Structure formats: structure tokens, C-alpha cells
Amino acid sequence: MSAGCRGRGTLRAGVLVASQVVVSTEQPRSFELEGTPSGLDSVAKRFELRGMPVSYGSSAVVFENGSAAKLVGYTGSLKVEGQLSADRTLLEASRIRFN
Numbered sequence: 001m002s003a004g005c006r007g008r009g010t011l012r013a014g015v016l017v018a019s020q021v022v023v024s025t026e027q028p029r030s031f032e033l034e035g036t037p038s039g040l041d042s043v044a045k046r047f048e049l050r051g052m053p054v055s056y057g058s059s060a061v062v063f064e065n066g067s068a069a070k071l072v073g074y075t076g077s078l079k080v081e082g083q084l085s086a087d088r089t090l091l092e093a094s095r096i097r098f099n
Helices: none
Strands: 004-012 015-024 031-035 037-041 046-049 052-055 062-064 078-084 091-098
Touching: 031 046
Parallel strands: 052 091, 062 091
Antiparallel strands: 004 015, 031 078, 037 046, 046 052, 078 091
16 A cells, blocks of 8 residues: 645745645546646647656547647646656646646
């Protein structure tokens, strides 16, 4: 059995300052990030959100209030849900919502 945690807070100088942390005995299966995307690579189907690389290359990605094409030049906020890649370096999106 492995432990996991979920936190809420704000990013300050690249450090998450938690206002809430919940610890569980099960590994979380999905993650959520919110923020403004940067570094879009529409060929590789990747961008960064709060410093985390995000892949939207799966054909199963669900877009809400937009599409992959809307990411080009988008300066608003996104909410991304997905799972970490096997090497834990990339969030593989399953849902992207344009706010």
C-alpha cells in the first residue's frame, strides 16, 4: 500500500505554499492543474501549465469550451485533468477546460 497526498495553495517563486493538504493511503490516480498555458508546441501537442509539461496528444482528450486549435495564442485560464506519465515528468491530459 502506498501513500498519496493532495494539496491546495499558491505558487510563490516556484514553490507551492500549501493552504490545505490531504493525505490518503491510496495513490491518487488523476491530477488537476489550473492556470495559463505557455510554451505551446502544437506539433508535439504539448504545453506547460504552472511549470508542468502537459501532453494533449491522446485522441481521447475531451475539450470543454474549445478545441486544440483554440490553444494557439490562448492567454486565458485552463483546467487540465489527467494522469502522470510513467516517469512522472509529464501530465497526460484526459480533459482540458477553457475558462
